[in-house]
Amino acid sequence: MLGKRNILYLFMAVNISLSAQTYTAVSLDSHIYNILEQAEMRGLCPPLSGVKPYTRFYILSAINTILSSENKSAALNITEKTILENYRDNFGRPASGLNKQKGYFYTETNTGKNDTRLSAYAGASAVVELSDGVYLPSNDNYFGNDLWVSLFIKGDIGRRFSYNFSAAGGLVKSPRKTLGKYNTYYEYFVDDDEYKNLLINSYSQPLAYFPYTYQKKWDGSVYFLDNLYDFDPWPNSMAGVYNLKSEIGGVFLDSKIKWRFGRLEHEWGNSSLGSSLSMNLQARPFLGAEASFTPLDWFGISSLTGILEYYNDNGIKVSAMTNQNAFSISMLEFKYKNYFYFDLGEAVVWTKRFELGYISPITNHIFYQNNIGDFDNMSMFFNLKGQYPGLGKIWFSLFWDEAYWLKEAFELDRTMISTQAGTVIYLPVLAFSSIKLTYTKIEPYCYTHNRNFVPGYTQPMETAYTNNGVGIGYYLPPNSDELLLRFETMAGRALGIHFQYQMIRHGADFGPNAVDGSSYLSELDPNGRNEKKELKKYFLHDGAYQWFHVLKAGAEYTLGNPSVKVYGEAGVVFSYFTNIDDGKANQGESLPYRIVDEEPYFKSTAVIMTIGIKLFPDI
Numbered sequence: 001m002l003g004k005r006n007i008l009y010l011f012m013a014v015n016i017s018l019s020a021q022t023y024t025a026v027s028l029d030s031h032i033y034n035i036l037e038q039a040e041m042r043g044l045c046p047p048l049s050g051v052k053p054y055t056r057f058y059i060l061s062a063i064n065t066i067l068s069s070e071n072k073s074a075a076l077n078i079t080e081k082t083i084l085e086n087y088r089d090n091f092g093r094p095a096s097g098l099n100k101q102k103g104y105f106y107t108e109t110n111t112g113k114n115d116t117r118l119s120a121y122a123g124a125s126a127v128v129e130l131s132d133g134v135y136l137p138s139n140d141n142y143f144g145n146d147l148w149v150s151l152f153i154k155g156d157i158g159r160r161f162s163y164n165f166s167a168a169g170g171l172v173k174s175p176r177k178t179l180g181k182y183n184t185y186y187e188y189f190v191d192d193d194e195y196k197n198l199l200i201n202s203y204s205q206p207l208a209y210f211p212y213t214y215q216k217k218w219d220g221s222v223y224f225l226d227n228l229y230d231f232d233p234w235p236n237s238m239a240g241v242y243n244l245k246s247e248i249g250g251v252f253l254d255s256k257i258k259w260r261f262g263r264l265e266h267e268w269g270n271s272s273l274g275s276s277l278s279m280n281l282q283a284r285p286f287l288g289a290e291a292s293f294t295p296l297d298w299f300g301i302s303s304l305t306g307i308l309e310y311y312n313d314n315g316i317k318v319s320a321m322t323n324q325n326a327f328s329i330s331m332l333e334f335k336y337k338n339y340f341y342f343d344l345g346e347a348v349v350w351t352k353r354f355e356l357g358y359i360s361p362i363t364n365h366i367f368y369q370n371n372i373g374d375f376d377n378m379s380m381f382f383n384l385k386g387q388y389p390g391l392g393k394i395w396f397s398l399f400w401d402e403a404y405w406l407k408e409a410f411e412l413d414r415t416m417i418s419t420q421a422g423t424v425i426y427l428p429v430l431a432f433s434s435i436k437l438t439y440t441k442i443e444p445y446c447y448t449h450n451r452n453f454v455p456g457y458t459q460p461m462e463t464a465y466t467n468n469g470v471g472i473g474y475y476l477p478p479n480s481d482e483l484l485l486r487f488e489t490m491a492g493r494a495l496g497i498h499f500q501y502q503m504i505r506h507g508a509d510f511g512p513n514a515v516d517g518s519s520y521l522s523e524l525d526p527n528g529r530n531e532k533k534e535l536k537k538y539f540l541h542d543g544a545y546q547w548f549h550v551l552k553a554g555a556e557y558t559l560g561n562p563s564v565k566v567y568g569e570a571g572v573v574f575s576y577f578t579n580i581d582d583g584k585a586n587q588g589e590s591l592p593y594r595i596v597d598e599e600p601y602f603k604s605t606a607v608i609m610t611i612g613i614k615l616f617p618d619i
Contacts, residue, residue, distance in 0.1 A: 022055065022056055022057035022156060022159075022162055023055045023056070023057055023156075023160075023161070023162035023249045023250050023251060023258075023260075024055060024056055024154050024162045024163070024164040024247065024249070025053040025054070025055060025164070025247060025249075025260070025262075025264055026053055026054055026055070026056055026059055026091075027053065027265075027618065028052060028053050028265050028266075028267055028273075028281040031496060031556070032059055032087055033052065033054075033273050034273060034432070034488065035083065035084070035087070035432050035490075036048060036054075036059065036062055036063075037272065037273055037424075038424075038426065038432045038434055039062070039066055039432075040338070041387055041389070041392060041393050041424060041426055041434070042075065042389055042390050042426055043338050043389025043390055044066045044075060044076070045062050045065050045066050046065065046297070046338070047297075047335045047337070047338055047341065048062065048270075049292070049294075049300065049333070050268060050269050050270035050331070050333055050341070050343050050383070051266075051268055051290075051292055051300075051302045051331070051333075052266065052267040052268070052273075052281075053264060053265065053266065053267070055162075055249070055258070056091050057251075057255070059087075059091060060088065060091050060092070063084050063087055063088045063091070064088065066084060067081070067084055067085070067088070075390075077431060079430070079431040079490065079492060079493055080431045080432060080490075082493045083431060083432070083490060083493050086493065086561060089561075090561070090562065094106040094121060096108065101560060101563050102123075102560075102562075102563055102616060103123050103124055103125065103563070103615070103616030104121060104122065104123035104616070105121075105122050105123065106119070106120070106121045106122075107119065107120055108120070108155075108156075116157075116158045117156060117158065117159070118155070118156070118157055118158075119155040119156045120153060120154075120155040121153065121154050121155050122151075122152065122153040123151075123152055123153075123616060123618065124149065124150065124151050124152075124616060125149075125150045125152075125614065125615060125616040125617055125618055126148065126149050126150070126614070126615040126616070127146060127147070127148040127150075127170075127612065127613070127614050127615075128145075128146075128147055128612060128613050129145060129146040129147070129610065129611070129612035129613075130143075130144075130145050130610070130611055130612070131143070131144045131145070131208040131209050131608070131609065131610040131611075132144075132208055132608070132609055132610075133207050133208045133209070133606050133607070133608045134606065134607045134608075135207070135604050135605070135606045136604065136605045136606070136607075137604075137605075138604070140207075142175045142207035142208045143173070143175075143208055144172075144173050144174045144175065144206065144207075144208030144209060144214075145171070145172065145173050145238075146170065146172050146174075146217065146612075147170050147171045147172070148168050148169070148170035148217070148243075149168065149169060149170065150166055150167070150168035150243075150618075151166065151167055151168070152164065152165065152166035152167075152618065153165055153166075154166075160250045160251055160252070161248065161249070161250040162248070162249055162250060163247070163248045164245075164246065164247045164248075164262070165245075165246045166244070166245045166246070167242070167243070167244055168217075168242065168243040168244075169240070169241070169242050169243075170217075170218070170240070170241050170242075170243070171238055171239070171240060171241070172217075172218060172222065172235045172238075172239060172241050173235050173236075173237060173238045173239070174206040174208060174209070174214060174216075174234070174235055174236075175206070175207050175208060175236050175237075176203050176204045176205065176206050176207055176234065176236065177203065177204040177207065178201055178202070178203055179202045179203060179204055179509075179510040179511075179600070180201075180202050180510035180511060180600065181199045181200065181201065181202065181510065182199070182200050182201075182202045182509045182510055182514055182518075182519055182521075183197055183198070183199060183514070183516070184197060184198045184199075184200060184519075184521055184522055184523045185197045185516070185522075185523055185524075185525055186516040186525070186534050186586040187514075187516075187584075187585075187586060188534065188586070189525060194452075194453060194460070195450065195451075195523070195525075195526060198521075200519070200521055201313075202509045202510040202514075202519070203234075207606075208608070209608065209610065210550055210552060210569075210571065210573060210608055210610075211502075211504060211548045211550060211573060211575075212475050212476060212504065215282055216284070216468075216470065217241075217243055218235075218241030218242065218243055219241075219242060219243050219244060219309075219468075220242070220309075220312065221233060221312045221316065222234065222235045222239035222240070222241050223239055223240040223241070224237060224238070224239045224240075225238055225239065225240060231312060231315070231316055232312075233311060233312045233313050233469065244263070245262070245263050245264060245285060246262050246263055247260055247261065247262025247263070247264055248260070248261055248262065249261070249262070256293065256294050256295055257291070257292070257293050258291065258292045258294075259289075259290065259291045259292075260289075260290045260291075261288075261289045261290070262287070262288075263285050263286060263287040263288075264285050265281055265283065265284075265285050266279050266281070266283070266285075266304070267279060267280060267281040268302075268329065268331055268343075268345070269331075269343055269381070269383045269397065270333065270341040270343050270383050270385050270395070271383050271385065271395045271397050271420070271422060272393075272395070272422060272424055272436060272438070275397070275420060275422060275438060275440075275474075276397075276473070276474070277381060277397050277398070277399035277418045277420055277440075277473050277474050278329065278331075278345060278347055278379075278381040278399055278472075278473055279329060279347070279472055279473070280471070280472070280473055280474055280475060282470070282471075282475040283467055283470055283471065283472045283473075284309065284467045284468040284470045286306045286307060286308050286309055286327065286467050286468075287306050287307055288304050288305055288306020288307070288327070289304070289305055289306065290302070290303070290304040291303055291304075291361070297335070298334060298335045298336060299332075299333065299334060299335075300332070300333040301330070301331070301332050301333070301361060302330065302331050302333070302361075303328070303329070303330040303331075303361030304327075304328070304329050304330075305326065305327070305328040305329075305358065305359045306326065306327055307325075307326055307327075307352065308323075308325040308326065308327050308349065308466075308467045308468075309467055309468040310323035310324075310468070311323065311466075311468050311469030313469070321459060322451065322459050322460065322461055322462050323461075323462055324351055324352045324457070324461065325349050325350065325351060325352065325461075325462075325463055326349075326350050326351070326352050326355075326358070327347070327348070327349055327350075327467070327472070328347065328348050328350070328358040328359060328365065329345060329346070329347040329348075330345055330346060330347075330361045330365075331343055331344070331345030332344045332345065338387065338389050339386060339387065339388070339389075340385070340386050341383070341384070341385040341386075341387075341395075342382070342383070342384055342385075343381075343382060343383040344380075344381075344382045345380065345381050345382070346364070346365045346366060346378070346379065346380040346381070347365075347378075347379050347380075347381070347465075347472075348365045348369075348376050348377060348378050348379070349376065349377040349449070349463045349464070349465055349472075350375070350376035350377070350463065351375065351376070351454045351456075351457065351461050351463065353456060355372070357371070357372065358376075365378060366378050366380065373455075375452050375454045375455075375463075376463060377401075377449040377463040377464070377465060379399060379400060379401045379465065380399075380400045381397070381398060381399045381400065382397070382398055383395060383396075383397045384396050384397075390426060391425070391426060392423060392424055392425035392426050392434075393423065393424050394421075394422070394423040395420075395421070395422055395423075396419075396420070396421050397418075397419065397420040397421075397422075398417060398418070398419055398420075399417060399418040399419075399446070399473060399474075400417050401416035401417060401418075401445070401446045401447060401448075401465070402414055402415075402416040402445075403415045403416065403417055404529070404530065408536075411536045411537065411538070412529065412530065412535065412536060412537070413444050413445055413516070413517055413524055413529070413535045413536065413537050414445075414524060414529045414530070414535065415443060416443055416444070416445045416446040416447075416448070416478075416524070417443050417446060418440070418441065418442045418443065418446050418447075418473065418474060419440070419441050420438060420439065420440040420441075420474075421438065421439055422436065422437060422438035422439070423436070423437050423438075424436045424437075425437075427487075427489070429489070430489045430490060430491055431489065431490035431491075431492075431493075432488075432489065432490045433487075433488070433489035433490070434487075434488060434489075435485070435486070435487045436484070436485070436486045436487075436488075437484070437485050437486075438482070438483075438484045439481070439482070439483050439484075440474060440476065440481060440482045440484075441480075441481045442474060442476050442477070442478055442479065442480045442481065443478070443479070443517075443537070444478055444479040444507065444515070444516065444517025444518065444522070444537050445478055445479075445517040445522055445524045446478050447464060447465035447466070447471055447472075447473055447477075447478055447520060448464050448465070448478060448517070448519075448520060448521070448522045448523065448524065449462075449463045449464050449465070449523075450523045450524065450526060451463075451523065462521075464520050464521065465520075466520050469520075471520060476504065476506070477506060477509075477518065477519060477520055478507075478517055478518055478519065478520065478522060479506065479507035479515055479517050479518040479537075479539075480504065480505060480506040480507070480518075481504070481505050481539070482502060482503065482504045482505075483502065483503040484500070484501070484502050485500065485501045485502075486498060486499070486500040486501075487499045487500075494557055494558040494559070495555065495556070495557050495558075496555065496556045496557075497553075497554070497555045498553065498554050498555075499552075499553045500550070500551075500552050500553075500554075500571075501549075501550065501551055502548065502549075502550040503547070503548070503549055503550075504547070504548040504550070505540065505545050505546070505547050505548075506518065506545065506546050506548075507543060507544070507545055508543060508544035508545060508546060508577065508601065510600065511544060511600045511601060512584075512600075513543040513544040513579055513580065513584065513585040514543065514544065514585060515542055515543035515544065515545070515585050515586070516534070516585070516586050517537070532588070533587065533588025533589070534586050534587065534588055535588070536588040538589070538590035538591075540578060540593055541580065541590040541591055541592070541593055542580065542585055542586070542587075542588075542589070542590065542591070543579070543580060543585030543586065544577050544578070544579045544580075544585070544596075544601055545577065545578050545579075545593075546575060546576075546577050546601075547575065547576055547577070547578065548573055548574070548575050549573070549574040549575075550571060550572075550573050550574075551571050551572050552569055552570065552571025552572075552608075553569070553570060553571060554567065554568060554569030554570070555567065555568060555569075562617055563615070563616060564613065564614065564615055564616075564617075565613070565614040565617050566611075566612070566613050566614075567611070567612050567613075567614075568609070568610060568611040568612065569609070569610045570607075570608070570609040570610070571607075571608060572605065572606065572607055572608070573605070573606040573608060574605055575603065575604045575605070575606065576595055576596075576597070576603040576604075577595070577596055577597075577601035577602070577603075578593045578594060578595055578596065579593060579594065579596045579601060580592065580593050581593065581594060
């Protein structure tokens, strides 16, 4: 029998769930995702969906499930209970009227014969983020900033539909260097009528931030203050920017069917937050229609189709001329209690046309392409995860862009895959504490695709696995690997702390020994893929590679429940290059390598610090 306390919790769960902004998405920036991931790993809640972002209804249900069971809540310490109760209160129904402390206005009304509830929740928020990088031995100093003001309005229309609209404007600066030129094919590629080698610019990582962490938050181009009509893809100096997001969504059949139409960030896969190889939270948002059907506790199917956005590197018309892409992804989820998870899915970047097979979640995209012609960028993926509640979890992920599973498969450039193995271990100290260890390998040319002539278009179309110039999958570019070790904890109800070490290695995409297949814009030679020596890979032994060793620590503190969030991160980056002793890159030979410090591959040590404040953050 349920005790009085459990009955009270269940009553609160129903009341809060029906009266909050129920089906709007919760930003993937919210720390609640890390908390729920750890709660699932400890067996405090049922298996969670691998399709993110979650709705407020979904998160409230998970929180109340954790708190409503005496057995489960007994596994929480006092700090963890307080943290969850604070999130439950903040995700619940706001008080009507103007709340100056939290920066919002809320109102609702009942209308019609069925007493339908209409609500509106309007507010504003601001972010001030400053970052600085000092590079030794040159003593070069690079300063960056992200300054944003956002307005939003969201609410419910009845019990099954919700809406959310937001607009933001800002001033950003994120300096980077032009490193040189890079061949989209390899250096000695011979052009023909269809496939032509291009020289493209290669850029450094944003120099005021840690490598591969800077997330561009602006839409379209940037607008320099001294010339608002000088559209440019990157804010090396101070520039004005904007960001528009929106969604409408709802549920049917007791929430077994969920749907959403909008422009949001996504993360798909039951690995660990931020680890997805197929659709990662670091990717840029795009407008799309999404639906999930979960008929059984152990099975679900999800699908999303949307329109990707071009990267303005050569003018607003010229750049878009060869970047007219749509994107479809579907995924099956299988779960056995809280022990085993298996995701299986496929994705395709395809030029915009009326193509019903890619939109359909019940049609296999890869086989469907055999019926309509080979023009699009096909891929498949899976995630296999096992966990023991209260101890931790382990997983393996594969993203398959193209592969040749015969002799010498892993020497060939055409084996374009990404793999990842990882574990998260629960630490029974402080609150919501864990340690995460992952190794990720992105093979050359993975996430890339040849420019092809497509029916209906007069120029070769680019269909790399990118949106607005940013990878849709993992945040590392092709021909990279990463070892990541991260510790995080809640050192109180309002203080989160993390420590992290990364080793990242990436094939150079500039200079005399640039390695083919190291850029999202790389294109694999369509001829002789199994025979040409130039189309073989030997990681670290076939050209120049940049190594990063990153040590950093950070914290986030919430004041005013939660009117203000203050955060910061500081650390050091050791960077150097290795190069092969003899010969040239792309010659199909495995050669010894050594650390170098010579033009254009130099050593550096960077000290980087980022501080920020969020006013009225929308959790």
